[in-house]
Amino acid sequence: MTLFTMILTLGSIFGGLALMLWLAFRQNANK
Amino acid sequence: MAKRDFFVSRWGFVLSLLGIAIGAGNIWRFSRVVAQNGGGSFIIPWVIFLFIWSIPLILAEIAMGKLTKKAPIGAIVKTAGPSFGWMGAFIALVASGILFYYSVVVGWGFRYFFYSISGELAKTTDHSALWHSFSHSFQPLFFHLASIIIGCLIIYKGISKGIERSNKILVPALLVIILVIAIRALTLPGAWKGISYFFTPHLTDLKNYRVWIAALTQNAWDTGAGWGLLLVYSGYTRQGESVTINGCLTAFGNNAVSLIMGMTIFATAFALENQMGLQSLSIGEGSTNTGLTFIYIPKLFQALPGGEGVHAAFAAIFFLAFSFAALSSMLSMLQLTTQVFNELGIKRTRAILLTGGIALLFGTPSALSMAFFENQDWVWSIGLIMNGLFIAFGVIRYGTDRFRREMINGVKGDFKVGKFYNFIIKYAIPAQGIFLIGWYFYQSMTLDAEWWNPFHIYSVGTIVFQWGGALIIFLILNKKLVKRTLKS
Numbered sequence: 432m433t434l435f436t437m438i439l440t441l442g443s444i445f446g447g448l449a450l451m452l453w454l455a456f457r458q459n460a461n462k
Numbered sequence: 463m464a465k466r467d468f469f470v471s472r473w474g475f476v477l478s479l480l481g482i483a484i485g486a487g488n489i490w491r492f493s494r495v496v497a498q499n500g501g502g503s504f505i506i507p508w509v510i511f512l513f514i515w516s517i518p519l520i521l522a523e524i525a526m527g528k529l530t531k532k533a534p535i536g537a538i539v540k541t542a543g544p545s546f547g548w549m550g551a552f553i554a555l556v557a558s559g560i561l562f563y564y565s566v567v568v569g570w571g572f573r574y575f576f577y578s579i580s581g582e583l584a585k586t587t588d589h590s591a592l593w594h595s596f597s598h599s600f601q602p603l604f605f606h607l608a609s610i611i612i613g614c615l616i617i618y619k620g621i622s623k624g625i626e627r628s629n630k631i632l633v634p635a636l637l638v639i640i641l642v643i644a645i646r647a648l649t650l651p652g653a654w655k656g657i658s659y660f661f662t663p664h665l666t667d668l669k670n671y672r673v674w675i676a677a678l679t680q681n682a683w684d685t686g687a688g689w690g691l692l693l694v695y696s697g698y699t700r701q702g703e704s705v706t707i708n709g710c711l712t713a714f715g716n717n718a719v720s721l722i723m724g725m726t727i728f729a730t731a732f733a734l735e736n737q738m739g740l741q742s743l744s745i746g747e748g749s750t751n752t753g754l755t756f757i758y759i760p761k762l763f764q765a766l767p768g769g770e771g772v773h774a775a776f777a778a779i780f781f782l783a784f785s786f787a788a789l790s791s792m793l794s795m796l797q798l799t800t801q802v803f804n805e806l807g808i809k810r811t812r813a814i815l816l817t818g819g820i821a822l823l824f825g826t827p828s829a830l831s832m833a834f835f836e837n838q839d840w841v842w843s844i845g846l847i848m849n850g851l852f853i854a855f856g857v858i859r860y861g862t863d864r865f866r867r868e869m870i871n872g873v874k875g876d877f878k879v880g881k882f883y884n885f886i887i888k889y890a891i892p893a894q895g896i897f898l899i900g901w902y903f904y905q906s907m908t909l910d911a912e913w914w915n916p917f918h919i920y921s922v923g924t925i926v927f928q929w930g931g932a933l934i935i936f937l938i939l940n941k942k943l944v945k946r947t948l949k950s
Binding site for chain 2 (some may be wrong): 445
């Protein structure tokens with residue numbers, strides 16, 4: 432359960448952050 | 463008319479948004495609330511409320527700022543209509559009310575940084591006594607003044623040369639410091655025990671509604687959503703600037719910092735104090751937040767392997783990070799208040815001086831009395847939830863679906879937000895906000911026999927007295943406020 436919560440939490444927050452950074456760089460490159 | 467200043471770069475703008483969101487709450491409140499609410503059991507609802515309170519309101523604020531290019535009064539008038547200027551004035555008052563005591567917190571951070579580099583903090587054997595002798599002296603007033611002067615000087619330089627440049631230094635420096643402290647904490651023997659507690663949920667706690675309330679409250683207070691601050695900065699962006707990507711970057715970035723700080727503090731507390739660490743984190747000493755930051759954490763640093771030099775170095779970089787986080791948030795509050803005065807017809811330089819003067823004056827009681835500080839924190843923190851409701855009201859009055867299509871989804875290259883956003887703004891945000899305010903009023907009524915007494919720190923009476931007085935004045939002056947703001 433600990434590992435599951437860890438993956439869920441870190442995945443959603445840091446995964447979300449990484450995805451947004453990637454989208455932001457892509458958006459900047461396309462401007 | 464003076465030429466409008468703008469954020470020069472996208473990353474400068476995003477770092478400034480992060481500067482607003484990442485504040486003292488990530489450092490001094492998050493870990494304590496996690497400890498009090500069962501570790502991993504708190505983390506799950508905390509992530510859920512990020513998506514149904516914080517992110518929708520962050521997007522609403524950024525889009526509203528871009529649409530109206532005004533401070534809260536003008537923003538609410540342009541979305542909800544001229545009859546509701548008083549709502550915008552209330553949003554501004556709450557942010558200003560927080561500024562008055564938040565500048566005191568920035569000052570505390572500065573003082574403890576100096577305590578650290580002078581070696582006094584590493585040498586002391588009684589951190590509680592050190593905190594009490596400092597907080598009950600006139601020193602906080604001096605550091606409060608220093609924080610306001612620094613803040614006003616930055617605001618005076620303008621958006622691109624003041625706010626953007628400062629945040630380009632403060633926020634990356636803060637992130638580097640946090641990572642350095644985190645690496646040290648996570649490599650301590652026994653750190654895993656703390657991490658394990660931090661991420662282990664318990665079904666009994668998950669069934670406890672108080673854990674869910676604490677998670678929603680943390681989101682309402684810590685992510686910068688609904689304060690009106692993101693709205694002000696967003697008014698200084700160019701037409702094609704992103705809404706959804708920048709908004710989500712702010713939300714995830716803020717919560718990532720909370721997680722790193724939480725893991726750092728839990729790892730250190732469990733590694734150095736074992737099970738006692740949890741107790742210390744939950745109970746704290748002194749006022750709950752200040753106890754963790756100014757009494758318990760310096761004690762933990764003293765227990766780190768290494769000599770006095772190591773203890774002093776870690777304490778110094780921790781309080782530097784704390785000061786940077788608090789200062790970057792304070793800048794946005796100063797900018798908001800200054801802009802409101804400016805839009806009411808006061809010239810910019812005078813508006814900055816007026817804001818600084820008022821902050822110094824109204825912050826003085828908080829600098830000299832912890833009871834006053836706690837009362838202001840209670841009154842205006844609950845006010846923040848009301849701010850969130852007013853911002854959602856502005857979006858609803860403008861037309862939620864139109865707002866979503868034109869303002870949130872209107873930027874080329876941004877990801878698009880679906881229709882579920884309409885439901886969240888129309889129903890989920892009002893339901894959460896009204897419930898939270900009702901809950902805190904109920905709590906106060908059950909815990910304080912004289913809940914109606916306006917002179918009790920945590921009473922309903924003190925909120926009604928302070929909010930009510932302001933709202934009556936704003937309602938009477940509504941027409942004037944609206945006329946002047948729209949004229950600017």
